[in-house]
Amino acid sequence: MRKSLLVAISAVALLLTSCKKSESGNKSIIKTDSSETVITDNNGKIDSVTQSSSTTEVNGQKTEKTDFVYKATDGSLVKVVFKNDPKESNVAITSNKKTFTLPKTETKDGEIIYKKDDMTARVKGDSIHLEQGNNVIELKRTKI
Template sequence: MKKGFLIAASCIGLSMISCKKNEDGNKNVIKADGTETILADNGKVDSTIHYNTDINGKKSVKTDYVYKASDGNLVKVVFNYDPKESTVSIRSNNKTFILNKVESKGNETVYEKMDMKATVKGDSLILDQGNNIIQLVKTKI
């Protein structure tokens, strides 16, 4: 009887120790963080820039998105937030256009190069090239 009680007590004790709940979570999961630190030209937080934060608090800038034009074409847009030079690269129909940031108002950023202008506001990107105006909307692909 004593042996059975000792075996049962030791099994219960071992199972309680070995089944400890891990509350750290998966360290490979990246959390989206709403805190933004890059400032626009007017000194306010630039809301057009989005960050991902890993479990250790390290921030990285999410730079590429897929936008959809009103005619259904998909366009790849890559934002470069290098402190030296901020650019946007727009790729569609095997052509790539790289525009330089000229102005940022906090919720709207303007990129230009020669006669092409891109205005980013929220989930929309408006391309203006001469008489052509193309409105793009960010997709969830």
Template sequence: MKIHQLAIACIISVTLASCKKEGNKGIIKSDQEIILADNGKPDSTISYNVDVDGNKSIKTDYVYRASDGTLVKVVFNYDPADRNVSIRSNNKTFILKKTEAKPSETIYEKDDMKALVKGDSLILHQASNIIELVKTKI
């Protein structure tokens, strides 16, 4: 009888101890904060990444692929003082300043070069050339 009561007491204590767990603390949480566009509406093309400690990263880089297969590195700088995009391809870097933001697209420009960012696509206009880029999952 004492063994039976001891076994029940062990099961109850294990059950109570397991209920106090708060989940796996090794998992990194990534929350995104919505940033407003120039017109005051949410801009889906810009968001800060917040790590577990609450630190915000304001630069994000992606790899885009052109229709001919060329890979292009694109770095977005979301610093409120100087929002720009840096596009690097063939050892050349172009830095374009943000000129306009709408809820679903953002426009960056410098001289004769213009970049339209819409979702996972980036369309470059340089003089009479149009280059379409799509974000890769690398």
């Protein structure tokens, strides 16, 4: 009986001393900034817009992606993703399962211009003016 009691106590003591939890964590995980991006209008009020935003930091360089839903004059909905990182800024416009990605070319008079080949997107406030050849499409940001 003494031997089994001694063996049981030894096993419990060994178990308690051998289980140490490491709190160092995984060092190779990419950190993500979980802060919420708040867009304000010209009056400083929070803009209640259908949007999704994320900021990612890799090696000290931040990349920000913001998704919006726009509505064309014909009533169709268009997904627009603005991407800003240290290397480039661009806009991706998705409609009818087609995506057009346009790099930022210039900023003037409060208007941001994205251009690629014959397609131009002029972003000012909550509207986008798209031109492709002779076609012109007006997009307005949808509100909640």
